[in-house]
Amino acid sequence: MARKKVSTTIYIEPEQLELLKLLNERTKVPMAEYIREGIDLVLKRHQDKLPGQLPLEPPATSKG
Numbered sequence: 001m002a003r004k005k006v007s008t009t010i011y012i013e014p015e016q017l018e019l020l021k022l023l024n025e026r027t028k029v030p031m032a033e034y035i036r037e038g039i040d041l042v043l044k045r046h047q048d049k050l051p052g053q054l055p056l057e058p059p060a061t062s063k064g
Contacts, residue, residue, distance in 0.1 A: 010035065 012020075020031045043050070 020034060023029070023034060024031050
């Protein structure tokens with residue numbers, strides 16, 4: 001069962017749009033899927049800046 005998706009507006013460069021269209025034509029994967037994949041990559045790259053569960057133990061510190 002597919003997850004529910006919400007609609008939003010994004011602004012991209014014309015070159016990005018043309019390349020996304022070309023990728024879509026060649027792979028038959030929807031452009032929206034590639035955009036969601038890109039968002040996932042950005043969120044993963046910056047996950048240290050997002051709220052999350054705190055560890056149960058403090059991180060080990062090196063002495064010396």
